[in-house]
Amino acid sequence: MTFRTRLLLILTASVIVSVGLVEWLVLSTTRDAFERVEAQRVDALVAQFRQEFSRRGSDVVRAVQGIARSDALLNIALASDSAPYYNEASGLASANGLDLLEIVAADGAIVSSAEWPARFGYKEDWLAGTAGWQNRGAFLRREELPDGFTLGLAAVAEVRAGDRTLYVTGGQRLDRAFLSSLVLPAGMRVLLYRNLSDGVSAANLTDSSGAVAQPEPFLPVIDEARRNPHEFGREVGSGPAEETFHIIPLQGLQNNLLGVLLVGSSRREMVELEAFLRNIGIILAGAGILVGVALSWWATTRVTRPVHALVASAEKVAAGNWNATVDLASGDEIGQLARAFNRMTQQLLAQRERLVQAERVAAWRELARRLAHELKNPLFPLQITVENMQRAREWAPEQFEEVFREGTETFLAEIAKLKQIIARFSDFAKMPAPEMQPVNLNQLVDETMRLFEPQLQEARIVPRADLDPELPSIPADPEQITWVLRNLVLNAIDAMPQGGSLTIRTAARNGGVRMEVRDTGHGLTAEECERLFTPYYTTKTHGTGLGLAIVQSVVSDHQGHISVESQPGKGTAFRIDLG
Amino acid sequence: MISLPANTLLMCLRWFAVLSAAALAVAATRPHYGGTLRVEVAESIETADPPQIGPGMADLGGAFSVTRWEGGHAAVYSAGESAEGGRPFLDSVEIQMGRALRDQAIDLETGKADLVELGLAEIRRPAPARKIWNTAPVRLIALSFAPRVTDERVREALALSVDRGAIHSVLLQRQGEISGGLLPQWISGYAFLFSTAADPARARSIVSGLPPQARAVTLSFEDPWLRPMAERIALNARDAGLSVSTAGSNPAADVRLLEVRITASDPSVALARTAATLGLAEPPRADSPEALFTAERALLEGFRVVPLFHLPYFYGVSSRVRGGPGITPLGEWRFENLWLEGSRP
Amino acid sequence: MMPRVNGWSGALAALLFLVPRLSLGADDVAGAAQDLARRTVVWNRGPITVTYRNLSSLPDSRLTEVRQDFEAALPRNTDAAIPIEARITLSENTTDYLLIEEARAGAESQVWIARWKRAARSGAVSSPAAIEKRLVWEQDEPILDLAFPGTSLLVLSRSRITLYAPNGTTWQPKQSVPLPGGMPEPRDFRGHLRVNGTRLEVYLPGVACQGSVEPALTLDCRAGGEPWVLESGSQALLLANFTANRNYFDGRLVLQNGTRKSVTPFYSAAESGDPGNALWLLAMADGRTEVFDGTFQELGTIPGWGSDLAGISTRCSGGSQVLADRPANDEPDAIQAYSIVNRSAVSLAPPVTFSGPITALWPSLGSSAVAVSHDLATGKYAAYVLTVVCGP
Numbered sequence A: 001m002t003f004r005t006r007l008l009l010i011l012t013a014s015v016i017v018s019v020g021l022v023e024w025l026v027l028s029t030t031r032d033a034f035e036r037v038e039a040q041r042v043d044a045l046v047a048q049f050r051q052e053f054s055r056r057g058s059d060v061v062r063a064v065q066g067i068a069r070s071d072a073l074l075n076i077a078l079a080s081d082s083a084p085y086y087n088e089a090s091g092l093a094s095a096n097g098l099d100l101l102e103i104v105a106a107d108g109a110i111v112s113s114a115e116w117p118a119r120f121g122y123k124e125d126w127l128a129g130t131a132g133w134q135n136r137g138a139f140l141r142r143e144e145l146p147d148g149f150t151l152g153l154a155a156v157a158e159v160r161a162g163d164r165t166l167y168v169t170g171g172q173r174l175d176r177a178f179l180s181s182l183v184l185p186a187g188m189r190v191l192l193y194r195n196l197s198d199g200v201s202a203a204n205l206t207d208s209s210g211a212v213a214q215p216e217p218f219l220p221v222i223d224e225a226r227r228n229p230h231e232f233g234r235e236v237g238s239g240p241a242e243e244t245f246h247i248i249p250l251q252g253l254q255n256n257l258l259g260v261l262l263v264g265s266s267r268r269e270m271v272e273l274e275a276f277l278r279n280i281g282i283i284l285a286g287a288g289i290l291v292g293v294a295l296s297w298w299a300t301t302r303v304t305r306p307v308h309a310l311v312a313s314a315e316k317v318a319a320g321n322w323n324a325t326v327d328l329a330s331g332d333e334i335g336q337l338a339r340a341f342n343r344m345t346q347q348l349l350a351q352r353e354r355l356v357q358a359e360r361v362a363a364w365r366e367l368a369r370r371l372a373h374e375l376k377n378p379l380f381p382l383q384i385t386v387e388n389m390q391r392a393r394e395w396a397p398e399q400f401e402e403v404f405r406e407g408t409e410t411f412l413a414e415i416a417k418l419k420q421i422i423a424r425f426s427d428f429a430k431m432p433a434p435e436m437q438p439v440n441l442n443q444l445v446d447e448t449m450r451l452f453e454p455q456l457q458e459a460r461i462v463p464r465a466d467l468d469p470e471l472p473s474i475p476a477d478p479e480q481i482t483w484v485l486r487n488l489v490l491n492a493i494d495a496m497p498q499g500g501s502l503t504i505r506t507a508a509r510n511g512g513v514r515m516e517v518r519d520t521g522h523g524l525t526a527e528e529c530e531r532l533f534t535p536y537y538t539t540k541t542h543g544t545g546l547g548l549a550i551v552q553s554v555v556s557d558h559q560g561h562i563s564v565e566s567q568p569g570k571g572t573a574f575r576i577d578l579g
Numbered sequence B: 001m002i003s004l005p006a007n008t009l010l011m012c013l014r015w016f017a018v019l020s021a022a023a024l025a026v027a028a029t030r031p032h033y034g035g036t037l038r039v040e041v042a043e044s045i046e047t048a049d050p051p052q053i054g055p056g057m058a059d060l061g062g063a064f065s066v067t068r069w070e071g072g073h074a075a076v077y078s079a080g081e082s083a084e085g086g087r088p089f090l091d092s093v094e095i096q097m098g099r100a101l102r103d104q105a106i107d108l109e110t111g112k113a114d115l116v117e118l119g120l121a122e123i124r125r126p127a128p129a130r131k132i133w134n135t136a137p138v139r140l141i142a143l144s145f146a147p148r149v150t151d152e153r154v155r156e157a158l159a160l161s162v163d164r165g166a167i168h169s170v171l172l173q174r175q176g177e178i179s180g181g182l183l184p185q186w187i188s189g190y191a192f193l194f195s196t197a198a199d200p201a202r203a204r205s206i207v208s209g210l211p212p213q214a215r216a217v218t219l220s221f222e223d224p225w226l227r228p229m230a231e232r233i234a235l236n237a238r239d240a241g242l243s244v245s246t247a248g249s250n251p252a253a254d255v256r257l258l259e260v261r262i263t264a265s266d267p268s269v270a271l272a273r274t275a276a277t278l279g280l281a282e283p284p285r286a287d288s289p290e291a292l293f294t295a296e297r298a299l300l301e302g303f304r305v306v307p308l309f310h311l312p313y314f315y316g317v318s319s320r321v322r323g324g325p326g327i328t329p330l331g332e333w334r335f336e337n338l339w340l341e342g343s344r345p
Numbered sequence C: 001m002m003p004r005v006n007g008w009s010g011a012l013a014a015l016l017f018l019v020p021r022l023s024l025g026a027d028d029v030a031g032a033a034q035d036l037a038r039r040t041v042v043w044n045r046g047p048i049t050v051t052y053r054n055l056s057s058l059p060d061s062r063l064t065e066v067r068q069d070f071e072a073a074l075p076r077n078t079d080a081a082i083p084i085e086a087r088i089t090l091s092e093n094t095t096d097y098l099l100i101e102e103a104r105a106g107a108e109s110q111v112w113i114a115r116w117k118r119a120a121r122s123g124a125v126s127s128p129a130a131i132e133k134r135l136v137w138e139q140d141e142p143i144l145d146l147a148f149p150g151t152s153l154l155v156l157s158r159s160r161i162t163l164y165a166p167n168g169t170t171w172q173p174k175q176s177v178p179l180p181g182g183m184p185e186p187r188d189f190r191g192h193l194r195v196n197g198t199r200l201e202v203y204l205p206g207v208a209c210q211g212s213v214e215p216a217l218t219l220d221c222r223a224g225g226e227p228w229v230l231e232s233g234s235q236a237l238l239l240a241n242f243t244a245n246r247n248y249f250d251g252r253l254v255l256q257n258g259t260r261k262s263v264t265p266f267y268s269a270a271e272s273g274d275p276g277n278a279l280w281l282l283a284m285a286d287g288r289t290e291v292f293d294g295t296f297q298e299l300g301t302i303p304g305w306g307s308d309l310a311g312i313s314t315r316c317s318g319g320s321q322v323l324a325d326r327p328a329n330d331e332p333d334a335i336q337a338y339s340i341v342n343r344s345a346v347s348l349a350p351p352v353t354f355s356g357p358i359t360a361l362w363p364s365l366g367s368s369a370v371a372v373s374h375d376l377a378t379g380k381y382a383a384y385v386l387t388v389v390c391g392p
Helices: A003-069 A072-079 A090-097 A176-181 A217-228 A267-321 A332-395 A397-429 A443-451 A452-457 A477-493 A526-530 A547-557 B006-026 B058-062 B099-110 B119-125 B152-161 B164-171 B200-208 B224-240 B269-278 B288-298 C007-018 C027-043 C060-073
Strands: A100-105 A111-115 A139-145 A148-161 A164-172 A188-194 A205-207 A232-236 A242-250 A259-266 A435-437 A463-469 A473-477 A500-509 A513-519 A561-567 A572-577 B036-041 B064-070 B075-077 B092-096 B115-118 B131-134 B139-145 B216-219 B241-246 B255-261 B305-311 B314-317 C048-054 C083-090 C096-104 C106-118 C130-139 C143-147 C151-159 C160-167 C169-178 C192-196 C199-204 C207-212 C219-224 C228-232 C236-242 C251-254 C260-262 C268-271 C277-284 C289-292 C298-302 C308-313 C322-324 C334-341 C344-347 C356-366 C368-374 C381-387
Touching: A003 A072, A003 A164, A003 A188, A003 A242, A003 A259, A003 A267, A072 A090, A072 A148, A090 A100, A090 A111, A090 C268, A100 A267, A100 A477, A139 A164, A139 A259, A139 A332, A148 A188, A148 A572, A164 A176, A176 A205, A188 A217, A205 A217, A217 A232, A217 A242, A217 A259, A267 B314, A332 A397, A332 C228, A397 B269, A435 A443, A435 A477, A443 A452, A443 A463, A443 A477, A443 A500, A443 A513, A452 A463, A473 A477, A473 B224, A477 A500, A477 A513, A477 A547, A477 A572, A526 A561, A547 A561, B058 B075, B064 B092, B099 B115, B099 B314, B119 B314, B139 B152, B139 B224, B152 B200, B152 B224, B152 B305, B152 C356, B164 B224, B164 B305, B200 B224, B216 B224, B216 C356, B224 B241, B224 B255, B269 B288, B269 C368, B288 B305, B288 C106, C027 C060, C027 C096, C027 C106, C027 C151, C048 C060, C060 C083, C130 C143, C130 C151, C130 C334, C143 C356, C143 C368, C143 C381, C151 C192, C199 C228, C228 C308, C236 C268, C251 C268, C268 C334, C277 C308, C308 C356, C308 C368, C322 C356, C322 C368, C322 C381
Parallel strands: A463 A500, B036 B092, B036 B115, B216 B241, B216 B255, C048 C083, C268 C308
Antiparallel strands: A100 A111, A100 A164, A139 A148, A148 A164, A188 A205, A188 A259, A232 A242, A242 A259, A435 A473, A500 A513, A513 A572, A561 A572, B064 B075, B075 B092, B115 B314, B131 B314, B139 B255, B139 B305, C083 C096, C096 C106, C130 C381, C143 C151, C151 C160, C160 C169, C192 C199, C199 C207, C207 C219, C228 C236, C236 C251, C251 C260, C268 C277, C277 C289, C289 C298, C308 C322, C322 C334, C334 C344, C356 C368, C368 C381
């Protein structure tokens, strides 16, 4: 990831986080404020509803007491036979706006029932004695009708005529009509669940329009209210259809749960406003982010352009073009950095020149030193041989022939060494450029292993080849690579005079190949590993010390890399990465 | 002083007393000729010609003759000069058909009608200026089961669950009589032999042995005035474990609450006609009350028909109508002796 | 002391002889009872326990006859068979009287019905009639009773008795005789007139008077506890003792057959029903109207009647009917005519109303009655003749 990209991302992320954080704060603050306002509104609505409900209750009480005080009831109380009045309740109920009305004798027998005329004579035992309705005003009751049960908001009044008593119990049904008759503010609705059966049944849930269209969301709320009757609030629905419901359990005279009122306030306005604000916020945030990103990009571009220039120059330098300079004229830190870079590259150039000079000088000196060292070795035997010949002619002429003979052999051997050294040096000096072609290393390894098979066998060395069958072909000079392989194998044989194992592995790696030649010989120390590829450095008693230098040179010409891993006594592994 | 034999004297005294009584009777008000009796009925007879049989207008055929007939609307009967027993006092009888009972009662009280039919609701309403004629209990109110109700236990359970006493006391305002037989007591003399007591415990016991699907029964009522009674019967049946749903006229109902008119005072004839109307088998001709009782009891076995009450028909009569009653115990119209106060020939 | 009782019973007997006896139709209750007994024995000879009840219009005395005849027809010796529980009901339909036996012996049961013909009844169960009310006399002083000797009018007032002669449509006073002083003067002073030809009887609390209207109005009064003659309709009579310082009869009665009876105090009496099956109705001092059979066995009560009753004979449904006022006394009153059917009152006709409470109601001339009301508005007392009119 480039610096510009990183910087752009950081700036963009900063903008996004900032804008997002602000947006979130605004929204959450707004939502909290709305929630508070909504809660207050719901409380006010619930209070208003309670008032309305209470007013209806008062209406019922008033109507029932009015009926109890009427002449009609007095006549019934005084009549010795109440049979003629069995149909009286119906007219009284409709005249007083009641759905339910029963006139009950002192013994609890129904004289007249508006809601179920046929029930005359049946007993309403709950009226007699201490049924708890006295001084209760309006209360809830479960009423039985011909077609089932219903809930009613009822009141009871007593009629006394001398020693005769009548009870008047009347009320209004808590049903769809009752709910639709309640005066409610806009956005508010009331649902009534009539607890008339075991278990929660959606059929018992009604609103002012009748059966609730989608009762499923309310059933868990109702179940909670049934299990633990208390007032609580709950949100139902989602999105614009979400509503805040205030749950009010309705209990009868014996504190039994007869119904549940759900007073709902639509959160549509708040939700829509919230959504509007959120959308605006998102739009603004998005716009802000876009602007921020654009600004960030412009800023990063401006900021990173000199950096890019710096980077480009640095890359050039890294690629070896030490003449790269950064052309920046700004006076800021980037300009200072550019000027420092230029100075650095110039210094690096100069240093490189000097280094190259020094290395060249050092290399020549080293080469001269090694060459001198190498050349010097054969010269000493030559000198000794000449001195031996001189001494012998002068002092032991009888041994001069033998000495001359031995001496001349030594001369010739040492001259051969000198020739070899010079030849190797010449080889090293004039290593040709590799001729690249697609080469399969596995094939070269096979050929090399077959070539050295007798020698390995004689040396009691077990050859192993662990070759990757999927090894790709790489561009290489097969002769040079073969020369490398052979060199390494010879070194490995030299490292295992007592025998061992030689393992050659090939594997595909990072788009190229790796070849490893591992032996189980005496191993090398760390210092030896460090100097292993230095020309004329050798650990062997024979050889010119140029083999691994040449190997390294070949590998370098193939744009590859060679490394060594070894520990004394544990063998040595040469790894060559090519391709 | 003439001396008369004692027995002659006593005989004279006797006849003197009779003649005095007769003279006193002659001193009572005499009927007036003239006037039109205005009658209203609820039934709307849609036929093209006036009815020839049945209680009601058909009974006027002897002393009166039809001079105008508008089927379903109105009819006018005029007095026959050569009627048997003498020309009726009334000039004519005007009949309005298809009038609701409530409207008839209003017309009577406002002076627009002289003779109207009264329902139980109208009977209850006090009307001091109104006099009432009523027939004997000739209206049989009964439950009649459809043939598809084959399980006798269902019929018996429903029959046992009905609390006739409460219905009679409250809904019928103690008019008429509770009945367990097809014929009323005044015709048969043995109606009390048929049990009318409810036995809800036994009804519940029977229902408990019924499969659930057999416990649902539909009950229809032909006339709206029978609705309260039907609903009360449904409530009684519910207490016994039956599920009875009520509806107005429904030919497919399992049981109907209906009203059948007794049209003969002869017990054997009345039983045969009533059985025929109810779709029961024709009873054998009975030559004694005991045989008739046996026949009637056989008709009621199986609870295909459950008699509940016998009610009279009630008629409100305006104060200007004299010479009554113009309705016989069977409900036949006898207007030939009626006359109107204030009318002039 | 009742010095006129013996002569009075003779008069009663004469009256009974004079009035033609009505035919009761074929009467075979004995045969019916015996028939049932025979069939019972044939069915089961076990010991029998019988209960009886009367659902007919026949008097309970008939039921007693049924019992006697039935039990007499049972064998004295019964087998050790299953005992029988039987109920015998006296019933009727339109053409016959029925004797119905329901017998049960163990798990078996039987029903037998015996019958005998009854006399044809008049058409209607209840014979609607109309009460015609005709104002006869009005005055300031309380009117106790009226009578019509011949074509004259005799008015018994609180202080005097006055004879009026007809003068067109009005009455002209002809003669007036004051009532004796020193009489007990109870509140709600009551009195009764009886006229038979020219003979005159006046009954007052603690005083009885006799006199005549022709040639002149004369009155001879004596203090004493002479029973009053209470007529009902055209045939029934009753002698009842009036409590001198009160407004009611003390309950001592002498029936038409001479039998003495004692009931609780009452205000008025009337008879209703067919001869031989008639019932007596007494407006008791405790406010109830009691129904008695011919032997003054208590049968029941009739609710909703006042304290003034009068029996009248009409031809509407045979026999006698009853005029009765309303229970209230401080408001406009009304009088209604009733028949007694199965011991229940059946209205014959709508009531006639008065402008004030009824202070006196007496039968008159058999088929009519005299009613006196006190007009609360004017304070006057008005006397009316009430006639029940039905079809010829």
